[in-house]
Amino acid sequence: MxxxxxxxxxxxxxxxxxxxxxxxxxxxxxxxxxxxxxxxxxxxxxxxxxxxxxxxxxxxxxxxxxxxxxxxxxxxxxxxxxxxxxxxxxxxxxxxxxxxxxxxxxxxxxxxxxxxxxxLFVVSQNRRYNTRLAAFKDLISEHLGGVGQLNAEFYRAPHFGGFREEMGSPLLVDMAIHTFDAARYVSGADPVSVLCSEFNPEWSWYRGAASAVAEFEFTGGARFSYQGSWCAPGLETSWDSSWRAIGPLGSATWDGGGNPVAEVLRPGANGAGGEHIEAAPATISGDGISGTLADFVKALRTGEKPMTECHDNIKSFAMVVAALESSRSGRRVAVEA
Ligand SMILES: NC(=O)c1ccc[n+]([C@@H]2O[C@H](COP(=O)([O-])OP(=O)(O)OC[C@H]3O[C@@H](n4cnc5c(N)ncnc54)[C@H](O)[C@@H]3O)[C@@H](O)[C@H]2O)c1
CATH class of the missing domain: 3.40.50.720 (NAD(P)-binding Rossmann-like Domain)
Structure with a gap:
């Protein structure tokens, strides 16, 4: 060929x-x-x-x-x-x-x-292409019986200089889309509405709001809470955030770096004790942009739609837009792609 x-x-x-x-x-x-x-x-x-x-x-x-x-x-x-x-x-x-x-x-x-x-128009949402994020997704679907509550924490303190330190809403506009997109990916659900507050801590070196707290409702009633900051010195999380998912059969965590783990209830255990599971990295089409490229090439050859094709990706963009609107208005806002 x-x-x-x-x-x-x-x-x-x-x-x-x-x-x-x-x-x-x-x-x-x-x-x-x-x-x-x-x-x-x-x-x-x-x-x-x-x-x-x-x-x-x-x-x-x-x-x-x-x-x-x-x-x-x-x-x-x-x-x-x-x-x-x-x-x-x-x-x-x-x-x-x-x-x-x-x-x-x-x-x-x-x-x-x-x-x-x-x-074909595909957006390269490269942070979705991560073997351990995929393993976290599999833990949720295979061992937790789905997810009703999902939390991501993103705390870092980069001094970029340049446009990020000058723009409005740098965290929500430039970074949070990766975490929001990952939340959709691991939960397999779509966003319904959001209540968000963005703010700029007094010690921030950014002109726009560098911190945000957001709570999304997802289809099926699940809640996704996001807490993030780009001016959080000390005890930084991974660039891929630190995660916890809770489902009817147990809980799973991923620190955004190592293997994700879960504790799953043994049948009849009634909440006490549980089986510890560590998930090995999953097989994916490639890491980061190599993975988005591999899926794109496959789509051109076979017609198989990549997971970040524009009809899907606009839903993650819609989460950012709705979070900004909620923070501006102080109201819960519908997420509409
Ligand atoms: N996925 C990620 O992890 C990630 C990380 C960084 C940046 N990005 C994205 O990648 C894109 C590029 O970011 P960057 O950091 O390389 O920016 P950059 O500013 O370093 O480079 C962008 C380049 O585009 C050129 N350019 C602007 N308008 C053009 C036009 N009409 N025709 C041809 N060239 C033009 C500029 O001259 C510049 O050289 C942005 O959309 C950014 O958000 C993604």
């Missing part, structure tokens, strides 16, 4: 990560790399050690000159709509970085254009 030809847009930090992932995938050939700052592409090509990759300044030209099988969009969020819309109009499938678009209206439009053009 011939290689699928790819155009990569964006040559920042994530663009380089994508160039490496594309180079490592045996089914794919990166033919052109685009950035408005072409010197970034030239530096990236050297740093990653690529050859035979055309440098382009504009994605429209790259599409015209290369007629690729797909585009990876790793440009800035403000450019996602324009790039994806143009590709979908041309019938070129897109694997885009999160967030799907800069605004929810744009995201809805893109889902509609994907439908209208019958062209």
């Amino acid at each position: 011939s290689d699928l030809q790819a155009v990569l847009v964006g040559a920042g930090g994530m663009g380089r990560a994508w160039a490496r992932a594309l180079a490592a995938n045996p089914d794919v050939r990166l033919v052109s790399w685009v950035d408005l700052l072409t010197e970034r592409v030239a530096d990236g090509i050297k740093a990653v050690g690529l050859s035979d990759v055309a440098i382009e300044e504009h994605f429209e030209g790259a599409l015209l000159h290369n007629r690729p099988d797909f585009v990876v969009d790793a440009a800035v969020p403000d450019a996602h709509y324009e790039i994806t819309r143009h590709c979908l109009d041309q019938g070129v499938p897109v694997l885009g970085e999160k967030p799907m678009a800069a605004t929810f209206e744009e995201a809805r439009d893109l889902v509609m254009f994907s439908e209208r053009s019958s062209t």
Whole structure:
């Protein structure tokens, strides 16, 4: 089978990560790399050690000159709509970085254009592709009898400098979507409504709110509570959060790093004692962006829909938008994708 030809847009930090992932995938050939700052592409090509990759300044030209099988969009969020819309109009499938678009209206439009053009649009929600998160999901479905209560704690204290320290709502807008998406993934449920409060501790080095507390209702009545901060020095959690899930047959925890564990009631034990289970990492299609790429390539070859296809991913984006609205209004808000 011939290689699928790819155009990569964006040559920042994530663009380089994508160039490496594309180079490592045996089914794919990166033919052109685009950035408005072409010197970034030239530096990236050297740093990653690529050859035979055309440098382009504009994605429209790259599409015209290369007629690729797909585009990876790793440009800035403000450019996602324009790039994806143009590709979908041309019938070129897109694997885009999160967030799907800069605004929810744009995201809805893109889902509609994907439908209208019958062209695949997938968002690379890379933190879903984690062998231990998948093991935690399996523990819940196989041993807890489902989940009625789910909790994630995210506490870190990075000094990024740059746009994150200047933007409004950095935690909810730039990071929480990963945890919200993981909550949907492990529970297998969809969000219904949210009550959220975001705030900025007085010692915060961010201009916008760097902390948030949110409580979601999920389909089936389960509750997902999220507590997070990007200005929480000391005893930091993993970037993948620290989790607890509670179901009718027991509880499971995952510290976001090691193997997840569960304690499951023995039949007739009536709450006392329990069987301890440690889950080994699960088999998935690949780690992080390599996994999202592998599923995307499989979809192009077989038509099998990837789990972060745009109709699914917009639900995680909707959780962020509803949490922001709840915090602004002080009211519980429906989550509508
Ligand atoms: N999934 C993750 O874990 C993760 C981590 C970091 C960033 N991201 C996402 O990846 C994307 C890129 O982030 P980054 O950190 O690499 O940003 P960056 O600012 O370092 O790089 C973005 C690049 O896009 C280029 N660009 C902007 N508009 C363009 C256009 N119209 N055409 C071509 N190039 C254009 C810029 O010149 C810049 O070089 C963002 O959407 C970000 O949210 C995801």
